[in-house]
Amino acid sequence: MNDPKPDDLTDRLERAVPAPSGREVDSALDRVHAQAAANARSRTRLVAAAAIAVAVLGGAALLTALRSEPADEVRAGQTGDPSTSGAPVTPTTPPTADDEWPEGWRAVTTLPTEPLASPEEIAEARLAILEVLGLSADPRAIPATTPVLLGSSNLIPAGGTNDAERISLNLRADGWELAQQITNDVGASVRARAVEITVGFRSFPTGAPTTERACPKVVELEVPEGTGGAPVLDARIELDSDTVPSGADLHGRVIASATLQPIEYTTGPSEVGLVVRRGTTEVVGVWEGAMPASAQLITFTDRETSLELVAGTARCGPEGPPGLVPGDYDLVWGRGPLDGREPITILARAPITVTG
Amino acid sequence: MPDTSPTALAFDELFRREYPRLVRILVVATADRDAAADLAQDAFVQLHRHWDEVSGYEDPGRWLRRVALNRATNHRRGRDRRNRFVARHGPEVASTEAVDAVPDLDLWRALVELPPRQRAVVALHHLDDLPVAEIALLLGVAEGTVKSQLHDARRALARSYRLTSEEER
Numbered sequence: 001m002n003d004p005k006p007d008d009l010t011d012r013l014e015r016a017v018p019a020p021s022g023r024e025v026d027s028a029l030d031r032v033h034a035q036a037a038a039n040a041r042s043r044t045r046l047v048a049a050a051a052i053a054v055a056v057l058g059g060a061a062l063l064t065a066l067r068s069e070p071a072d073e074v075r076a077g078q079t080g081d082p083s084t085s086g087a088p089v090t091p092t093t094p095p096t097a098d099d100e101w102p103e104g105w106r107a108v109t110t111l112p113t114e115p116l117a118s119p120e121e122i123a124e125a126r127l128a129i130l131e132v133l134g135l136s137a138d139p140r141a142i143p144a145t146t147p148v149l150l151g152s153s154n155l156i157p158a159g160g161t162n163d164a165e166r167i168s169l170n171l172r173a174d175g176w177e178l179a180q181q182i183t184n185d186v187g188a189s190v191r192a193r194a195v196e197i198t199v200g201f202r203s204f205p206t207g208a209p210t211t212e213r214a215c216p217k218v219v220e221l222e223v224p225e226g227t228g229g230a231p232v233l234d235a236r237i238e239l240d241s242d243t244v245p246s247g248a249d250l251h252g253r254v255i256a257s258a259t260l261q262p263i264e265y266t267t268g269p270s271e272v273g274l275v276v277r278r279g280t281t282e283v284v285g286v287w288e289g290a291m292p293a294s295a296q297l298i299t300f301t302d303r304e305t306s307l308e309l310v311a312g313t314a315r316c317g318p319e320g321p322p323g324l325v326p327g328d329y330d331l332v333w334g335r336g337p338l339d340g341r342e343p344i345t346i347l348a349r350a351p352i353t354v355t356g
Numbered sequence: 357m358p359d360t361s362p363t364a365l366a367f368d369e370l371f372r373r374e375y376p377r378l379v380r381i382l383v384v385a386t387a388d389r390d391a392a393a394d395l396a397q398d399a400f401v402q403l404h405r406h407w408d409e410v411s412g413y414e415d416p417g418r419w420l421r422r423v424a425l426n427r428a429t430n431h432r433r434g435r436d437r438r439n440r441f442v443a444r445h446g447p448e449v450a451s452t453e454a455v456d457a458v459p460d461l462d463l464w465r466a467l468v469e470l471p472p473r474q475r476a477v478v479a480l481h482h483l484d485d486l487p488v489a490e491i492a493l494l495l496g497v498a499e500g501t502v503k504s505q506l507h508d509a510r511r512a513l514a515r516s517y518r519l520t521s522e523e524e525r
Contacts, residue, residue: 009513010482016460017383017483019376020393029371032397036404187430 117194125167125194126155128185148172150289166196173200173288173314173323174247200288200314200322215283215316216274217343218332233300234259237333237350246354247323250311254333254348258300265298273311273333285324287312309333313354326356367407371400374417377484378424384479385428387468395431399424421494425476466516474509477502
C-alpha cells in the first residue's frame, strides 16, 4: 500500500524520544534477570506450599481448584500472555447443578499459581473493586458490608499501608456477575494473584465449595399429646415480597403468639429463615450473612409479637451453583440451633418463588 | 554467576536489540517516561518466563510489543482511576503525566492530546517503522482502522504545531 510517512514527524519523534543509553540498557537487563529470579523463587515456594496442602487436605479437591484456576488469561493468538486485561475476559459461568464435585472436600483454599501481587497491584485492585462496588475510595467511609458485599478483608488498607498480600471478598450468592465485573476491571492475572472472591458458598471463578456448609435439618412440628391439638406457638410469616431473585435476600416478619402459656424465647436482632423445597423438609437455601447473635429475651404470650425475619437464597451443601435454581420453594421459620446439632422444628411456612 | 547458556545469551541479545525500541514506543504510547521503563521491564520479565516457548516464534519482538502495549493500556486505566480518586478525595495521589524536561515540548504537548491508541499507532509507525499491516496485526484491529488513526493523529499534530503536510500527499 501507499504508506507515506511525513519525515518531519518521524524526525521530530526521533529527536524527542532519545533511546536509552547503553548503561541504562545494561541496568534494565540486570533488573529483569533479578525480577525473573525472584518470581521463579516465589513460584517454587507456592508449589511447595501446594504440595504440603495436597498432602494435608487429601489432594483431590485442591488439585481440582489448582487446575481450574486460570493462572494466565490468554488472548486469541497470544499464547502465554498473562497481561491481557485490555481484552475481554473469557466469561465464566457458575457451575450447573449437574456438575460433579470432588468428594471429601473441606475448606478448599485456592492457592495462587502466579507470583504474589505487588503492593502497587494490590492498591490498583483495591481502587478498582471499590469503584465496581460503588463505594467511596475514602478508607474512613468504606462500610464493612453492603447488601451484596457480605464481608471482606484487606479491602481497607490497615494503617494506610498496602502491604497485604491478598484482598478477600465475600459476595452474596447473586454476586457472580459482580465478581466477573471486578475481574474485568482488575484484570484476570491480577485478580488471580491479588483478589480472592467467594460468591455465596462458592469460590470464584471455579465454583468450588469454599467451606463445608451442610444444609440444616428441619422437621415438622409434632403436636404433643394432651395439648388439645393446639400448637404451643402459633406463628406465621409475612414477607415484603414472596418473589426473590436467586441469590438475593428475603425480608419480612414472623408474627407469633403462644396459645397455651407464655413461652420465653431468646432471639437475635433478626430471625433467620430457611428455604426448603416446596412442601418438604429438605433445606436447600440458607442465608450466608453473619448469623445474628442471640440477644433479646422474648416472651410470647397470647398477644401477637412481631420479629424481623431475613432469609437468604444461597445454596447450601456441596453441589450446585451459588444461588438456588429458579422455581417454587417454601420459606420456613422455626425453633432450634442453626448449627446443625439438632433439627429445627418448623413453626411457620410461606410459599416463595425464586426467579432467575 | 551470570547464566551463559545459549538460551540465556539469546535472551540477552534480544533484550539489547529490542529494549531501546520498546521503551521509545512506550514513552510515546504512555506519555510517561518512568512508566515506559517499568512497562518495558515488566514485559521482558514476562518474556523471560515464557522464553522457552516464545523464543521459538518467528518474531518474539511482536509478542513483546503486544504484551507491553496491553500493559500500557492497564497502566492508563490505573492512572485514570487514580485521577478520579484525586478528583474526589484530594491531591494525595499525584498524576503521573510527565512530559516536562523532554526535548521538543511542543511536540509532546500535541502528542498528549491524542487518544492513547493513536499515540501507540504513531509510535509503532514512525519510531518502530512498522507498516500498517503489521500494526493492525499487532493491535488486533483492521488495517483501515490503523490508517484512519494514523491519518487523524497526523492531522491533529499538524494542526497543533504546523507539521509539514506530507501526510496529505
